[in-house]
Amino acid sequence: MTIIIRSFESRADVLFAESLTQKENWRSETIQEINILFEYDPSGCLIAEKDNQPVGICIATAYKNNGSIGELIVSPSARRSGIGHQLMSIAIQYLQNKGIRQIYLDAVLKAVPLYEGFGFEKITRSLRFFGQVPAISSPDVFPITLNELPAILEIDQNVFGENRSFFLKKRIQNYPHLNYYLKNNQGIQSYLFGRQGRGGWITVGPWINLQTAEIGLSLLHHFQYQIGNQPFSMGVLATNQSAVQIIVVNGLMPQPDPPIRMALNTQENLGSSYQNYAIGSPAKG
Ligand SMILES: CC(C)(COP(=O)(O)OP(=O)(O)OC[C@H]1O[C@@H](n2cnc3c(N)ncnc32)[C@H](O)[C@@H]1OP(=O)(O)O)[C@@H](O)C(=O)NCCC(=O)NCCS
Numbered sequence: 001m002t003i004i005i006r007s008f009e010s011r012a013d014v015l016f017a018e019s020l021t022q023k024e025n026w027r028s029e030t031i032q033e034i035n036i037l038f039e040y041d042p043s044g045c046l047i048a049e050k051d052n053q054p055v056g057i058c059i060a061t062a063y064k065n066n067g068s069i070g071e072l073i074v075s076p077s078a079r080r081s082g083i084g085h086q087l088m089s090i091a092i093q094y095l096q097n098k099g100i101r102q103i104y105l106d107a108v109l110k111a112v113p114l115y116e117g118f119g120f121e122k123i124t125r126s127l128r129f130f131g132q133v134p135a136i137s138s139p140d141v142f143p144i145t146l147n148e149l150p151a152i153l154e155i156d157q158n159v160f161g162e163n164r165s166f167f168l169k170k171r172i173q174n175y176p177h178l179n180y181y182l183k184n185n186q187g188i189q190s191y192l193f194g195r196q197g198r199g200g201w202i203t204v205g206p207w208i209n210l211q212t213a214e215i216g217l218s219l220l221h222h223f224q225y226q227i228g229n230q231p232f233s234m235g236v237l238a239t240n241q242s243a244v245q246i247i248v249v250n251g252l253m254p255q256p257d258p259p260i261r262m263a264l265n266t267q268e269n270l271g272s273s274y275q276n277y278a279i280g281s282p283a284k285g
Contacts, residue, residue, distance in 0.1 A: 001050060001051065001081070002050070002051060003048060003049070003050055003082075003083060003086060004048070004049045005046055005047070005048050005049075005086055005087060005090045006046070006047060006049070007042055007043045007044070007045060007046060007047070008038055008042050008045035008046075008047055009042075013038075013045070013047050013054070014031065014034050014035055014038050015031070016047065016054045016057070017034045017045070017047070017057045017059075017071065018030065018031040018034050020056075020057055020073040020075065021034070021071065021073065022198070023073075023076075024073055027197040027198045027199065027201040028195065028197040028201060028203040028233070028281070029071065029197070029283075030196070030197055030198055032174060033195065033281075034059075034071070036167065036170050036174075037059050037061065037071070037283065037284075040061065040166050040167070041060075041061065041062060043094070044059060044060040044061060044062060044091075044094060044095075045057070045059050045060075046058045046059065046060070046087055046090055046091055046094075048074070048078075048083050048086065048087055050078055050083065055074060055075045055077075055078040055083060056072075056073060056074035056075065056078065056083045056084065056087055057071055057072070057073055057087070058070075058071060058072040058073075058084075058087035058088060058090075058091045059071040059091075059283055060091040060092075060094050060095050061283060061284050061285075062094075062095055062098050062100055063100075063162035063163065063164070063270075063285075064162060064163065065100060065101075065102065065162070066100060066102045066103070066104065066161065066162055066270045066285070067095035067098075067100040067102070067103045067104070068103070068104050068105060068282075068283055068284055068285045069088070069091045069092070069095075069103060069104075069105045069283075070105060070106070070281070070282050070283025070284070071283050072084060072087060072088060072091075072111070074087070084111075084114060085114065085117070088114065088115070088118060089118070092118060092264070101264075101265045101266075102263065102264065102265055102266040102270065103120075103263065103264040103265070103266075104261065104262070104263050104264075104266075104269075104270055104271075104285055105120065105261075105262055105263075105282070106126045106235075106259040106260070106261055106262075106282035107120075107259055107260050107261075107262050108257075108259050109257060109259075109260065112260060112262070115262050116262075118264065119264055119265075120262040120263060120264045121262060121263060121264075122260050122261075122262055123237075123239075123260075123261045123262060123263050123266075123269055123272075124237050124238045124239045124260070124261050125237075125238040125258050125259075125260060125261070126235055126236075126237055126238075126258060126259045126260060126261040126279065126282070127235065127236050127237070127238050127244065127254060127255075127258045128233060128234070128235055128254070128255040128258050128259075129233065129234045129235075129236060129247055129248075129252035129253060129254055129255065130231060130232070130233045130234075130252065130253055130255055131231050131232075131251050131252040131253045132224060132229070132230070132231050132232070132251055132252075133217075133220055133221055133224045133247070133250040133251050133252065134221055134224065134250065134251070135221065135224040135225040135228070135229075136218070136221040136222065136224075136225055137221075137222055137225045138182065138218045138219070138221065138222040140182050140183055140184055140218065141180050141181070141182050141218070141219055141222040141223075142180065142181060142183065143176065143177070143179060143180055144172060144179040144180060144181050144191060144193070145172065145176075146169070146172055148181060148188070149165070149168065149169060149172065151187075151188060152168070152181065152188065152191055153165050153168065155188065155191075155208065155210065156168065156206070156208065159208050159210075159273050159275045159276055160206065160208075160270070160271055160273070160276060160280075160285070161268075161270045161271065161273070162270060162285070164206075164280065164284065164285075167280065167284055168193060168206075171193040171194070171195060174195070174196075175193075175194060175195050175196055177226070177227075178193070178194030178195060178196065178202065178223075178227070179191075179192070179193045179194060180192060180219060180222060180223055180226070181219070182215060182216075182218060182219040182222075184215075188210075189209070189210050189211045189215045189216075190207075190208065190209040190210060190211070190215055190216040190218075190219045191207075191208055191219070192204055192205070192206065192207035192208070192219060192220070192223060192278070193205070193206055193207075193280070194223070194227075194232070200230065201233065202227060202230060202231075202232040202233070203232065203233045203234065203235075203281075204220075204223065204232050204233070204234045204278055205234055205235055205278035205279050205280050205281065206276070206278055206279065206280040207219075207220070207234070207243075207277040207278035208275055208276060208277065209243075209275055209277045210275055213242050213243070213245075213246045216243075216246070216277055217246050217250065220247075220250070221250075233255075234247065234252065234278045235278060235279040235281075235282065236277065236278055236279065237261060237271070237272065237276070237279065239272060240274060240276065240277060242274065243277040243278070259282065270285050271285050
């Protein structure tokens with residue numbers, strides 16, 4: 001058996017990656033989302049081939065000082081022979097060769113030992129919520145367009161801790177009806193970006209809230225008003241108690257067996273600010 005790990009080269013690799021996420025029923029990981037990761041950095045998108053057939057994927061996202069690893073999947077028939085381990089090892093090496101030491105991921109419980117073997121440590125639960133909140137329109141909420149993006153990116157860099165302009169710009173281009181900000185006489189107070197998954201599945205995040213939870217909540221209520229009678233999902237780190245509390249009180253339901261946010265070599269945690277209400281995505285932090 002020969003295993004080769006290489007970077008994605010073509011659309012065929014993106015399609016293969018999408019087929020694996022579909023088989024796992026990862027509803028927010030669409031062809032569009034994988035394509036964005038491919039466009040951002042093709043070298044970080046890894047594919048494993050066994051006897052010349054693709055059998056696994058893993059995507060490393062490099063920011064300046066921090067990196068994320070996500071989308072680790074091996075085809076069921078090729079599991080338990082070390083391919084997942086090899087993909088992880090190359091992904092970590094790839095980020096480390098860029099000088100990145102702090103690496104994050106969201107681990108399903110069964111995969112925790114695999115990541116611990118590489119030195120990743122558990123930080124907190126990366127909770128998942130699903131449902132609807134009251135739909136209430138607000139006169140202070142507006143759609144995010146490319147005009148507001150520079151102001152939002154400045155806030156985002158401070159709160160999230162890295163420059164994710166590439167990904168946020170894509171959200172505006174791909175899902176213009178799913179991105180909103182709340183502005184009062186003191187300026188922008190809260191913003192959220194959404195994305196569309198398979199079968200009408202909507203995911204919210206990042207959601208950043210600079211002031212009180214109530215202000216952020218008006219934005220979320222307005223978002224629900226805009227998308228109509230549709231449920232949505234959201235990922236929130238358990239360390240942000242304020243975010244967890246308001247979304248539960250407002251009707252979102254915690255999903256069973258949430259992943260665990262893990263990190264390698266880190267003291268300060270990317271995205272752990274109390275103003276960071278919802279994560280952007282497991283693969284991108
Ligand atoms: C996780 C996964 C990529 C591992 O791939 P693999 O090629 O089987 O991995 P390896 O053979 O290199 O190592 C197996 C290790 O993976 C972990 N693992 C085993 N079964 C697993 C499962 N069903 N789900 C997640 N992790 C599992 C264990 O730590 C195992 O170590 P062990 O064999 O010593 O107990 C593969 O099980 C998979 O694709 N699962 C579904 C998608 C998924 O859950 N991805 C991880 C998201 S965080």
